[in-house]
Every structure is written in structure tokens, then in C-alpha cells.
Amino acid sequence: xxxxxxxxxxxxxxxxxxxxxxxxxxxxxxxxxxxxxxxxxxxxxxxxxxxxxxxxxxxxxxxxxxxxxxxxxxxxxxxxxxxxxxxxxxxxxxxxxxxxxxxxxxxxxxxxxxxxxxxxxxxxxxxxxxxxxxxxxxxxxxxxxxxxxxxxxxxxxxxxxxxxxxxxxxxxxxxxxxxxxxxxxxxxxxxxxxxxxxxxxxxxxxxxxxxxxxxxx
Amino acid sequence: xxxxxxxxxxxxxxxxxxxxxxxxxxxxxxxxxxxxxxxxxxxxxxxxxxxxxxxxxxxxxxxxxxxxxxxxxxxxxxxxxxxxxxxxxxxxxxxxxxxxxxxxxxxxxxxxxxxxxxxxxxxxxxxxxxxxxxxxxxxxxxxxxxxxxxxxxxxxxxxxxxxxxxxxxxxxxxxxxxxxxxxxxxxxxxxxxxxxxxxxxxxxxxxxxxxxxxxxx
DNA sequence: TGAAGATTGTCGCCGATTTGACAATTGGGG
DNA sequence: CCCCAATTGTCAAATCGGCGACAATCTTCA
Numbered sequence: 463x464x465x466x467x468x469x470x471x472x473x474x475x476x477x478x479x480x481x482x483x484x485x486x487x488x489x490x491x492x493x494x495x496x497x498x499x500x501x502x503x504x505x506x507x508x509x510x511x512x513x514x515x516x517x518x519x520x521x522x523x524x525x526x527x528x529x530x531x532x533x534x535x536x537x538x539x540x541x542x543x544x545x546x547x548x549x550x551x552x553x554x555x556x557x558x559x560x561x562x563x564x565x566x567x568x569x570x571x572x573x574x575x576x577x578x579x580x581x582x583x584x585x586x587x588x589x590x591x592x593x594x595x596x597x598x599x600x601x602x603x604x605x606x607x608x609x610x611x612x613x614x615x616x617x618x619x620x621x622x623x624x625x626x627x628x629x630x631x632x633x634x635x636x637x638x639x640x641x642x643x644x645x646x647x648x649x650x651x652x653x654x655x656x657x658x659x660x661x662x663x664x665x666x667x668x669x670x671x672x673x674x675x676x677x678x679x
Numbered sequence: 680x681x682x683x684x685x686x687x688x689x690x691x692x693x694x695x696x697x698x699x700x701x702x703x704x705x706x707x708x709x710x711x712x713x714x715x716x717x718x719x720x721x722x723x724x725x726x727x728x729x730x731x732x733x734x735x736x737x738x739x740x741x742x743x744x745x746x747x748x749x750x751x752x753x754x755x756x757x758x759x760x761x762x763x764x765x766x767x768x769x770x771x772x773x774x775x776x777x778x779x780x781x782x783x784x785x786x787x788x789x790x791x792x793x794x795x796x797x798x799x800x801x802x803x804x805x806x807x808x809x810x811x812x813x814x815x816x817x818x819x820x821x822x823x824x825x826x827x828x829x830x831x832x833x834x835x836x837x838x839x840x841x842x843x844x845x846x847x848x849x850x851x852x853x854x855x856x857x858x859x860x861x862x863x864x865x866x867x868x869x870x871x872x873x874x875x876x877x878x879x880x881x882x883x884x885x886x887x888x889x890x891x892x893x894x895x896x
Numbered sequence: 897t898g899a900a901g902a903t904t905g906t907c908g909c910c911g912a913t914t915t916g917a918c919a920a921t922t923g924g925g926g
Numbered sequence: 927c928c929c930c931a932a933t934t935g936t937c938a939a940a941t942c943g944g945c946g947a948c949a950a951t952c953t954t955c956a
Contacts, residue, residue, distance in 0.1 A: 522815065522819055523819075524818075524819030524820065524822065524823035524824070525819075525823040525824065528823050530819065530822070530823070532815075532818075544808055544811060544812070547801070547804045547805060547808050548804075548805045548808035548809070548812075550808070550812065553812060553815050580797035580798055580800070580801075581797055581800065583797070583798065583800045583801035583804055584764070584793075584797075584800035584804070586804055587764045587765075587800055587801070587803055587804025587807060588764060588765045590804055590807045590808055590811055591761055591764050591765035591767070591807055592765070593811060594761060594807055594810060594811045594814065595761070595765075595767065595770060597811065597814040597815070597818065598739065598749075598770050598814070600818065601741075601749075601814065601817060601818060601821070602739055602740075602741030602742075602747065603741065604818065604821050604822065604858065605741065605747070605821065605855075605857070605858025606741035606742045606745050606747070606858070607741070607742065609942095609943085632902090632903070632904090633903080633904070634903080634904095638822075640822075641821070641822030641823075642943075642944085643943070643944050643945075644903095644904090645905090645906080645907095645943085645944075645945080646942090646943060646944075648904070648905065648906085649905095649906085652905080652906095662904080662905095663904095663952095664902090664903060664904070664951075664952050664953075665902090665903070665904095665952085665953085826912095826913090849932090849933070849934095850933080850934070851933080851934095859913075859914090860913070860914055860915075861933095861934090862913085862914075862915085862935090862936080862937095863912085863913060863914080865934070865935065865936085866935095866936090869935080879934085880922090881921075881922045881923070881932090881933060881934070882922085882923080882932085882933070882934095
């Protein structure tokens with residue numbers, strides 16, 4: 463099962479070999495079709511997950527009827543750490559967007575690992591820390607930067623996270639991530655396209671010039 | 680952002696007695712005058728801090744020339760955990776707003792505690808988790824809720840966090856927290872005042888009706 | 897293949913917010 | 927104690943973004 467885990471995720475590869483192996487030893491491989499829900503908002507923690515192939519997104523519902531994609535997870539990414547660490551309910555829906563291969567370390571199995579390797583808690587804490595740092599910069603951007611900058615940042619982040627230039631995302635989702643209407647997002651995106659930064663297509667966006675895109679952000 | 684920190688801090692009181700005592704044993708007490716900077720943005724971690732008396736605020740600078748108060752820390756609150764756990768630079772300035780009594784567990788001392796009590800990492804991770812959950816709800820609010828709701832939430836949170844009805848904060852700071860102009864914040868606040876929810880004064884706001892204020896949020 | 901649903905591109909209007917400006921009030925330091 | 931800086935209260939003009947609407951394009955599935 464570990465064959466596919468060669469994707470270099472900064473968190474997982476930074477783990478001490480013993481703890482990394484302990485996690486993999488207890489992980490179960492599974493596959494999930496598009497649309498499947500790994501877990502839902504409010505669920506009690508059921509363990510740790512990793513994306514081996516495909517794509518998973520964490521989506522939240524800030525208000526009734528509003529959906530906001532919080533994070534796009536590419537192969538190599540581990541997720542679900544927050545609830546595993548503090549025992550609280552899941553803050554997101556985790557939904558499969560492209561047919562996915564997953565790893566699952568059930569909660570009981572994780573606790574066995576933790577009993578043998580207490581420092582796994584520090585590792586998990588560091589994962590939460592990286593999420594927290596992302597959230598902090600996002601909050602700063604959200605209220606202080608103009609729309610174009612926020613959009614550019616989200617786009618560049620999505621492209622870099624997925625490791626590919628083509629990002630499969632609806633303009634409506636992008637708009638929700640940045641907190642503007644679809645129409646406004648569309649106008650800004652077409653501005654980027656005219657500048658040669660990106661290319662727009664049905665249901666996906668291709669980042670042509672990551673350099674300048676990050677320069678905008 | 681608003682973190683709930685009463686005198687009996689939920690995080691610290693939830694610690695196992697052994698680890699709580701180990702922290703206190705290594706903590707040094709100190710006092711700092713108004714305006715003092717406990718640490719600054721970008722500093723390397725120097726350990727864990729706690730507010731015993733007075734008030735400390737974590738402020739960030741989302742863009743040049745813009746200042747945004749991220750969190751108000753009242754007696755009982757521990758802070759600085761993020762950089763201690765992941766070793767990264769401080770994401771905030773920690774500044775003393777009212778003459779403060781502080782506890783400081785230097786980084787080396789903390790690592791001694793951690794060597795003897797590895798589970799302290801889980802405790803620290805859970806503190807980061809609570810911050811992360813606050814950040815997640817904040818991000819949802821920021822882009823989906825109207826201004827009045829956001830302002831009411833920030834105000835109610837600040838009052839509850841400080842444990843007193845009088846909150847010493849400039850309207851300009853409040854505006855920056857919710858991401859609107861000072862004029863707009865002022866108009867909304869005066870609306871609250873006319874409704875009897877709060878009372879406005881020079882440099883401070885008194886929450887008269889916490890119940891209804893939270894009902895607005 | 898064909899039709900239905902989903903997504904994008906693009907209007908114009910309207911309300912809300914920002915910006916800039918200025919007076920009034922308050923608090924602190926010389 | 928008084929002056930100056932900081933903060934608040936308020937206004938008008940200008941701008942920005944949301945909303946509704948609609949056509950065009952694309953995908954999917956029967």
C-alpha cells in the first residue's frame with residue numbers, strides 16, 4: 463500500500479520514520495467514487511485520512527444555503543487531524559471530487575499508535591499549526607486586500623496544492639472562496655485571462671503564468 | 680476572531696495536574712507596562728506565555744499601514760503556543776494594553792517539560808485546535824454575514840473574553856477587525872446604541888445587553 | 897444523436913460602502 | 927491648567943459590488 467505514498471507531502475515526509483511507518487501499518491486503503499462523502503460536518507472523529515489519488519475537498523456551510531470550498535486536497539495530503547486531536551465534531555464536509563484512493567487510520571488504531579509513540583501528538587499538532595498559519599494569512603487577506611489579489615492568491619494556491627496547472631473548479635466556487643459574487647469573480651478572471659495569466663474553460667482554469675499570478679497576490 | 684477566555688481558562692484547567700504543575704514550576708513571573716511588546720511579528724519562538732493580570736492583544740498587519748487586532752487576551756489566557764509547537768516565526772505582535780502580570784515558560788524550559796511529559800504536546804495541539812476552530816467560524820462569518828452580525832459577534836466576544844462589560848477599543852480597531860471602514864462601523868454601532876444594546880464612549884464601549892447582542896450575531 | 901441541465905459571459909440598475917472632508921468632543925502631557 | 931493630539935460624529939460625492947436577467951456554450955445522459 464505504501465507504494466503510492468511517494469508523493470512528497472511536506473508534513474508526512476517530515477515525520478520520524480518510526481511514527482510514519484506506524485501510521486502506514488495501521489492504515490487501510492480504500493477507494494471512493496466522485497461525490498462520495500468521506501465524513502460530514504458535525505460527525506464525531508472517525509480517524510485520520512490521506513489522499514493517495516484523485517481529489518478531495520473540504521467544504522463548509524457558513525450560512526444556510528451557502529457553500530464554501532475551504533480547501534482542495536491533492537494526493538499526499540493528510541486531513542481530518544483537527545477532530546482527531548481535540549475530539550470535537552468535524553468542521554467540514556470532506557467530499558470526493560475526482561475518483562479517489564484513500565488511506566484511513568481509524569480512531570482506535572490511531573490511539574494505539576499514539577500509545578506507542580506519544581510524539582505523534584506533536585506531529586499532529588504541527589499539522590494543525592500549518593493549517594492555522596494558512597488561516598491567519600487568509601483572514602488578513604480577506605478583509606484588507608482587493609478582490610483581484612484575493613482571487614490570484616486562491617488560484618495560485620490551488621494550482622500549487624494540486625501540483626498541476628489545470629485546476630478543476632467552477633467560477634462559482636472560486637467566488638464563494640473569495641467572498642464575492644460569481645459575476646464579479648468572472649469579470650476579474652477575464653481580466654487575468656486578457657493579461658495572459660490564466661486560461662478559462664468550462665469547469666476548469668489553467669494557470670499559464672504562475673510567476674506573475676503570485677506577483678499579483 | 681474572539682477567543683473565549685475567562686479567568687478560569689478552559690484550556691489550562693483541562694490539563695492533567697502533573698503537566699499543569701510542571702508548566703507552573705518552570706514559569707517565571709514578570710510584569711509589563713502598557714505599550715510593552717512581549718514579542719513581535721517574525722520573532723523566533725521564545726516560549727509560552729500567560730496573562731495573569733491586565734490585558735494583552737495579538738495584532739497583525741495584513742498589509743502595509745493596516746493594523747488589525749486579532750485577539751484580546753484576558754487573565755487566564757495562554758498564548759504563543761503556535762510558534763512553540765511548530766518552531767516557526769511569530770504570526771502576531773503581542774502588545775500589552777493594560778499594565779500586565781505575565782507568566783513566561785522559556786523555550787528551553789518548555790522542552791524540558793516536554794521531555795518529561797510528552798503528552799504536553801497533545802495539550803498544546805488542542806490549544807491550537809481551539810484557535811483553529813475560532814478561525815474557521817470567523818472565516819465563514821467574514822464572507823457570508825452582514826456587517827451588523829459580524830460587529831455584534833466581535834463585540835460580544837470581546838466582552839465575554841475580557842470578562843467585563845466595558846471594552847477598551849477604538850471604533851477604528853473594531854472596524855478593522857470586521858473589515859469595514861470606520862464610518863460604517865460607527866453608523867452600525869450607533870444603531871446598536873439606539874437599540875440599548877451598548878453604550879459608546881471615548882475609546883471604549885460598554886455592553887449593556889449581552890443577551891440581545893449575541894442574539895443579533 | 898438529442899435534449900436537458902449546468903456553467904459561463906455579459907448587461908444594467910440599485911443599494912451599500914468607501915473615500916474625503918470637517919466640526920465637535922475627549923484625554924493626556926507639558 | 928491649558929493646549930494638542932486622538933477619537934468620534936456626520937455629511938456628500940463617487941465608487942464598488944450584488945442582484946436579476948438572459949443568451950451562449952458546454953457536458954452528460956437517456
